[in-house]
Amino acid sequence: MYPFTYVRATALADVTQRLKADPDAKLLAGGMTLLPTMKMRLAAPSQLIDIGRLTDLTGVSAEGDGLTIGAATRHAEVAAHATVQSVIPALAALAQGIGDPQVRARGTLGGSVANSDPAADYPAAVLGLDATVITDRRSIPAGEFFKGLFTTALATDEVIRAIRFTRPVRAAYAKFAQPASGYAMAGVMVAELATGIRVAVTGAGPCVFRWTDAEAALTRHFSSESIDALSLNPSGLNADLHADAAYRAQLVKVMAAQAVARLTGTAR
Ligand SMILES: Cc1cc2nc3c(=O)[nH]c(=O)nc-3n(C[C@H](O)[C@H](O)[C@H](O)COP(=O)(O)OP(=O)(O)OC[C@H]3O[C@@H](n4cnc5c(N)ncnc54)[C@H](O)[C@@H]3O)c2cc1C
Numbered sequence: 001m002y003p004f005t006y007v008r009a010t011a012l013a014d015v016t017q018r019l020k021a022d023p024d025a026k027l028l029a030g031g032m033t034l035l036p037t038m039k040m041r042l043a044a045p046s047q048l049i050d051i052g053r054l055t056d057l058t059g060v061s062a063e064g065d066g067l068t069i070g071a072a073t074r075h076a077e078v079a080a081h082a083t084v085q086s087v088i089p090a091l092a093a094l095a096q097g098i099g100d101p102q103v104r105a106r107g108t109l110g111g112s113v114a115n116s117d118p119a120a121d122y123p124a125a126v127l128g129l130d131a132t133v134i135t136d137r138r139s140i141p142a143g144e145f146f147k148g149l150f151t152t153a154l155a156t157d158e159v160i161r162a163i164r165f166t167r168p169v170r171a172a173y174a175k176f177a178q179p180a181s182g183y184a185m186a187g188v189m190v191a192e193l194a195t196g197i198r199v200a201v202t203g204a205g206p207c208v209f210r211w212t213d214a215e216a217a218l219t220r221h222f223s224s225e226s227i228d229a230l231s232l233n234p235s236g237l238n239a240d241l242h243a244d245a246a247y248r249a250q251l252v253k254v255m256a257a258q259a260v261a262r263l264t265g266t267a268r
Pocket of ligand 1: 032
């Protein structure tokens with residue numbers, strides 16, 4: 001690790017001031033990605049601004065027909081929260097499937113979304129449920145937030161405060177997890193929203209994306225068989241030691257069909 005200073009933030013205003021004053025400062029949420037990256041000397045922030053205990057950024061609140069979840073809310077809290085379980089059970093289940101108990105006890109919603117890891121689970125929920133990312137200066141619709149591999153619409157000094165989710169008519173998430181880490185080799189959120197069907201895919205491409213052919217097919221007929229009849233072009237999908245692009249394309253299909261089967265009550 002390179003040397004750095006550490007400060008525990010006490011207010012959001014303090015965080016934004018520090019980020020503006022020091023372009024090499026970084027927010028520290030649960031440290032689940034940032035600290036290993038620093039240990040490997042892939043990141044060398046001058047200052048870590050710990051937002052993990054900022055009460056402004058934590059907790060779940062039910063608002064109208066949806067939920068707002070603070071950016072520093074840990075995965076374990078989202079998974080166990082009665083309101084999340086009742087309003088968007090698919091989101092609670094997704095959080096429960098992240099990593100292992102240690103990762104869920106430290107990792108945060110905001111850290112996961114800000115990082116835009118191609119294999120992270122939350123981006124599939126944010127895009128699939130058409131959520132809104134609320135920062136210290138604006139609201140960003142999910143469709144405009146994820147820009148590419150580890151890249152988002154956030155400015156370098158921008159802080160995610162919370163994410164607002166609207167209650168779907170129904171939604172389910174299925175993932176094929178990499179067995180050592182739990183990260184998605186392919187994860188698919190299928191959601192029926194008031195505005196239509198969404199199918200968001202993580203783990204397969206450089207960042208989360210919508211599978212629009214599947215959305216159209218499910219709009220015509222909402223069944224796993226509609227997914228079976230499709231094929232996803234593997235060109236541009238991820239290939240690594242765990243799976244090549246063609247295998248991932250097939251996994252996406254299988255996970256999408258599984259998610260639909262859960263919603264239609266048919267076995268898969
Ligand atoms: C062993 C292991 C297994 C894992 N398995 C999975 C898995 O199965 N599925 C999955 O989805 N994830 C998995 N993760 C990732 C984990 O869930 C964390 O969400 C992720 O690592 C981000 O960690 P964090 O929240 O602690 O953020 P940090 O590591 O503290 O921060 C990550 C980045 O986000 C920035 N950041 C943090 N908060 C904010 C904010 N509010 N606004 C703007 N920027 C911010 C930080 O500056 C940093 O650049 C795994 C991680 C580990 C170590």
